[in-house]
Amino acid sequence: MVWKRNIAYIDLTQGKVSKKIIPKSLRKQFLGGRGINAYHLYNHIAPGIDPLGPENALLIGTGLLTGIPALGAGRCDIAAKSPLTGAVGDSNIGGFFAPELRLAGIDHLVITGKANKPVYLWIRDGEIEILDASHLWGNDTFETQTNIRSDHGDEEIKSLVIGVAGEKLVRYANVRTGMKNAAGRTGMGCVMGSKNLKAIAARGTMDIEFSYPEKLLEYCSEMNKMITSSRWARAQSKWGTLIIYSNTNTTGLIRTRNFQKNMLEGGEDLEPEIMDRYTIGMSGCYGCSVHCRHRYVLEEGPYAHFGEGPEYTSLGAFGTMVDCKKMETVLVANHLVNKYGIDTLEIGGIIAWTMELWEKGILTEDMTDGLQLEWGNEEVLFELIRKISNREGFGNILADGFKPAIEKIGKESEYYAMQIKGMSNLHSDERPTPSLALNIATATRGADHLRSRPAIDLYGLPEELLEEIYGGPVSSDYTSYKGKSREVWWQELLYAITDSIGICKFQTVFCAVHAPKWDEFSKLIYLTSGMELPKPQLMEIGERITTIERMFNIREGFSRRDDIVPERFFKEPTPLGFPIVKGKKIDRGKFKTMLDEYYAYHEWDNEGVPTTETLQKLGLNTEQSQTT
Amino acid sequence: MNELIKVMFHASFREVTGIREIEEKLEKNCTVKSILDKLAKNYGKDFNSIIDPKTDEISIEVLVMLNGRGIRATDIILKDKDVLVITLPLGGG
Numbered sequence: 001m002v003w004k005r006n007i008a009y010i011d012l013t014q015g016k017v018s019k020k021i022i023p024k025s026l027r028k029q030f031l032g033g034r035g036i037n038a039y040h041l042y043n044h045i046a047p048g049i050d051p052l053g054p055e056n057a058l059l060i061g062t063g064l065l066t067g068i069p070a071l072g073a074g075r076c077d078i079a080a081k082s083p084l085t086g087a088v089g090d091s092n093i094g095g096f097f098a099p100e101l102r103l104a105g106i107d108h109l110v111i112t113g114k115a116n117k118p119v120y121l122w123i124r125d126g127e128i129e130i131l132d133a134s135h136l137w138g139n140d141t142f143e144t145q146t147n148i149r150s151d152h153g154d155e156e157i158k159s160l161v162i163g164v165a166g167e168k169l170v171r172y173a174n175v176r177t178g179m180k181n182a183a184g185r186t187g188m189g190c191v192m193g194s195k196n197l198k199a200i201a202a203r204g205t206m207d208i209e210f211s212y213p214e215k216l217l218e219y220c221s222e223m224n225k226m227i228t229s230s231r232w233a234r235a236q237s238k239w240g241t242l243i244i245y246s247n248t249n250t251t252g253l254i255r256t257r258n259f260q261k262n263m264l265e266g267g268e269d270l271e272p273e274i275m276d277r278y279t280i281g282m283s284g285c286y287g288c289s290v291h292c293r294h295r296y297v298l299e300e301g302p303y304a305h306f307g308e309g310p311e312y313t314s315l316g317a318f319g320t321m322v323d324c325k326k327m328e329t330v331l332v333a334n335h336l337v338n339k340y341g342i343d344t345l346e347i348g349g350i351i352a353w354t355m356e357l358w359e360k361g362i363l364t365e366d367m368t369d370g371l372q373l374e375w376g377n378e379e380v381l382f383e384l385i386r387k388i389s390n391r392e393g394f395g396n397i398l399a400d401g402f403k404p405a406i407e408k409i410g411k412e413s414e415y416y417a418m419q420i421k422g423m424s425n426l427h428s429d430e431r432p433t434p435s436l437a438l439n440i441a442t443a444t445r446g447a448d449h450l451r452s453r454p455a456i457d458l459y460g461l462p463e464e465l466l467e468e469i470y471g472g473p474v475s476s477d478y479t480s481y482k483g484k485s486r487e488v489w490w491q492e493l494l495y496a497i498t499d500s501i502g503i504c505k506f507q508t509v510f511c512a513v514h515a516p517k518w519d520e521f522s523k524l525i526y527l528t529s530g531m532e533l534p535k536p537q538l539m540e541i542g543e544r545i546t547t548i549e550r551m552f553n554i555r556e557g558f559s560r561r562d563d564i565v566p567e568r569f570f571k572e573p574t575p576l577g578f579p580i581v582k583g584k585k586i587d588r589g590k591f592k593t594m595l596d597e598y599y600a601y602h603e604w605d606n607e608g609v610p611t612t613e614t615l616q617k618l619g620l621n622t623e624q625s626q627t628t
Numbered sequence: 629m630n631e632l633i634k635v636m637f638h639a640s641f642r643e644v645t646g647i648r649e650i651e652e653k654l655e656k657n658c659t660v661k662s663i664l665d666k667l668a669k670n671y672g673k674d675f676n677s678i679i680d681p682k683t684d685e686i687s688i689e690v691l692v693m694l695n696g697r698g699i700r701a702t703d704i705i706l707k708d709k710d711v712l713v714i715t716l717p718l719g720g721g
Contacts, residue, residue: 231674231689235639235716246638247715251696273642455719459691460698477697511719513688578696578711 002209002529003027005107007036008128010121012195013054013113017128022107028531029619032064034090035500035545036108037079041088042548044110047555051083051187052169052194053114060109060160060200062098063502065528067208067287070220071227071516072504074099074286076160082186083194084171084346084401085422087553088444091174091188092499093160094285095181100158103204111195120148120159120199125206133198137167140339141176148201159201163341165389166193170399172346173389176338179308180293181285184343186423186445187401211530219527223516224289232512236292237282241312241506242272247458248428249320252577255429256320257375258356259418259568262429263576264320274327283308288504296331303332303382310334316427317348322355323375333381340389349424350398350405351384356416363409369393420447421562430565431574432581433457435484438594442488442563444549452492455511457484465513479580481590485597493542497521500545543602544618547610550602551620560608563595630654631708635663638715644673654706660694661702663712678714691717 008019022036030036037059049055059079066073076098082089101107105126118133136144144161158177165173166189173189174182183189192198210216227233235243248254249270252263264270275294284291297306310318310330318324318333337344357363358373365372369387371380371394387395397408402419418425423446430437435457436449443451456469457478466474466483470490474483491509494517498508501521509517518535525533533541553562569586576582596606603614610620631654637645652663661679668675680687685700692699693713694706706712 231640232716232718235718238643239639243639243716244718246642247691247693247713247718250636250638250713251693268648271648453719456717458698458719459717460693460700461688462700465688512717580696 002211005102006105006126007108007110008106010109010111010128010130011113012111012115012119012130012197015115015130017130019106019128027064027529029541029544031497031500031525031541032066032107033061033075033077033500033502034079034092034496035541037061037077037090038088038545038548038552040110041079041081042552045081049081051081051086051089051191054112054195056081056112056191056194058109058111058188058191058195058197060101060111062102062107063500065501065503065524066098066102066107068210068216068220068524068528069287070223070289071507072285072288072290073502074288075499075502075504076101076183077499077502078160078175078183078188080188080191081556082445083169083190084187085446086556087421087446087558088549089186089188089191090445090549091183091185092450093175093177093181093183094504095158095178096286097158097160097177097202098502099286100202100204102208103206104202105204105206106202109200111197114194115196118196118198120197120201122152123200123202125204136198138164140164141341142179142339144199145177148199152203154203157201157203159199161199161341162189162192162197163339163389165340165342166190167198168389168391168399169193170342170389170391171401172343174341174343176341180334180338182338182343184345185448187343189341210528212527216524216527219523223520227507227515228289230512230514233290236506237290239272239275240282240292240294242275242310242315244312245270245272245315252574252581253429253432254316254320255352255418255427257323258321258352258416259429259572260356261576262431262574262581264323264325265576267320267325269325269327270315270319270330278327278331285504288507290506292506298328298331301328303335305332305335307331307335307338309338311344313426314344314348317344318381321348321352321427322381324378324381325376326378329378329381332378333385336382336385340385342385342389345426346401346424347385347388348427349418350388350402351381353402353413353417354384354398357409357413360416362413367394367409415567418447418566418568420565421558423447429574431569431586432577432584433478434481434586434590434594435478435487437565437569437586437591438484438488438598439491441565442595442598444546444553450505451495452488453510454484454487454491456509456513457487459513461513469509469513479584481587481594485594486601489598489601492546493539494518496542496545497538500541501525540618544620547602547614547618548620550604550608550610554609560595563608565591633663633706633708633710633712635667636711636713638713639718640674640716641714644671644675654708658706659702660692660699660704660706660712663706664702667714689717691715
């Protein structure tokens with residue numbers, strides 16, 4: 001039944017499993033996925049606990065729409081208190097795990113405690129067992145998935161797994177599934193490792209019930225036709241997200257040499273068509289009609305391998321930020337992080353930082369195990385990825401993230417660390433784009449583009465269209481500050497819903513103006529569950545999810561002072577690019593005004609604290625309650 | 629003295645042309661529209677639908693950037709050393 005889906009509670013210390021039906025009230029308030037996870041984050045995790053301790057809860061959630069054949073509706077949300085930042089830990093993973101979990105009769109998992117030896121969860125048609133994973137410990141992320149399938153004699157098993165980085169408690173270890181899908185950010189793989197939880201494996205043959213299946217299938221078909229007939233989807237199905245590089249590098253919107261330049265000069269070999277040398281096809285996630293993932297072979301050399309990817313963000317992490325200009329370097333580094341199970345953005349950001357510290361003489365050979373951290377040195381890049389993932393030598397200093405590394409290396413290193421709330425920014429340079437600067441400064445999980453990025457701000461859209469989308473005036477000039485707080489607020493609510501219904505952001509207004517948004521979400525929610533949630537109510541749910549995450553962070557000691565871009569954004573003007581982007585810094589006074597406006601849109605006070613009236617309006621009780 | 633503009637092709641437009649960029653000699657009072665019309669004549673395919681016939685402006689499904697700024701109007705007069713990028717509106721991270 002639509003309303004009889006299960007949430008399971010697993011105590012790994014006691015070895016106990018229990019299930020209950022997800023209350024309808026929770027669905028109406030938080031939908032599923034990230035939303036219901038956020039509810040549990042606030043209500044199931046006591047303030048001040050050690051993220052690596054047994055009291056931290058690992059929360060796994062399928063989206064409300066998981067299983068529909070459209071919009072990449074196979075995404076899974078994973079949350080916990082982040083061991084990297086101490087703030088909201090939350091990450092989203094594509095692939096095929098979430099539908100399998102739902103087919104296996106479970107929608108959400110709340111995992112607490114710590115097993116006394118390596119284990120994995122085996123979820124099969126409503127039953128959950130805790131099985132020995134000693135033989136899997138030490139396996140990389142590919143081997144783990146293969147071996148679980150082999151153990152059970154079933155090639156259809158889908159698993160969330162950790163690699164060696166998660167086992168070694170690298171604080172930005174990720175959770176992986178498939179060849180390259182990852183819940184990358186905030187160290188959710190580290191939380192799994194801290195619980196001795198190597199994997200969560202699912203196999204399901206149960207039914208997934210929807211309220212109006214025939215009309216739903218018809219509407220999904222309509223959605224898919226709309227997506228596949230669009231130029232942007234056709235382009236992505238050929239070149240994936242690599243296609244973004246041409247625009248951003250030409251304009252001057254990319255970090256290079258950590259943050260010293262905003263364009264990669266001589267970066268022609270990272271252009272998307274270079275992948276044609278290696279690509280053997282394109283692949284996609286569950287329910288996706290775009291298929292934006294390269295499947296490729298690197299045939300020759302010591303790093304020959306078969307892999308999937310890379311994404312534009314990995315191109316930045318292992319290309320532009322570290323001044324490596326060959327696509328093969330990106331492929332190898334991307335494959336290594338997939339194998340070890342470590343966040344591509346975090347490790348790329350940290351390595352770029354160390355290279356700038358080396359250049360500035362802050363890091364010396366005696367500190368780096370003799371490694372010469374020169375820009376563009378791919379062997380050093382690969383070796384650092386290996387050392388960090390295995391916590392070896394200098395890698396161990398970097399494995400806990402920016403803040404602990406700054407303490408060990410020295411205060412003079414702090415200025416060069418491109419992090420917000422302890423998490424690395426991706427490779428975009430937001431100095432010319434105030435809207436994107438506000439996005440990364442305020443994101444609840446740290447420097448992050450996926451919480452609220454108004455990417456369409458870069459398109460120079462007519463202001464009448466922007467006003468229609470955002471419900472108020474927004475300048476069409478991406479270097480302007482006017483109306484940008486409204487954009488960021490609106491997108492933040494939209495992505496909270498996107499992550500809670502479990503669809504792919506690339507099939508929303510994340511990248512295309514006429515892509516699905518509120519009205520389409522409302523209709524899909526109605527056809528799947530019967531819930532009538534028009535746009536205003538969906539926006540309210542988005543507000544509720546964002547606000548409860550904000551409350552979590554405030555409770556952990558975060559405040560307005562943490563909603564800020566790194567100091568270099570204010571001090572160093574962009575040296576390159578078109579005249580529109582060259583010489584740009586973020587204006588401190590205008591940033592402050594944008595932040596004030598953003599808080600006001602959320603109906604939070606001037607310090608970014610949700611007011612009592614706002615909490616009451618959203619039905620949020622700030623007294624912590626347990627759900628079991 | 630010859631005045632030139634650069635036209636850069638990204639995404640599907642690069643696929644059609646097979647090259648990344650060209651230089652075009654700038655005629656007097658050359659507008660964005662005249663360049664786009666010439667590209668449509670030379671290359672066809674995706675270049676035929678850059679301008680929305682209903683509005684005579686750049687289609688919402690295409691992104692044309694002039695010196696890094698997205699434009700919609702096609703009657704803009706181009707100057708020496710201007711750079712036009714013909715691409716798709718593809719955002720992301």
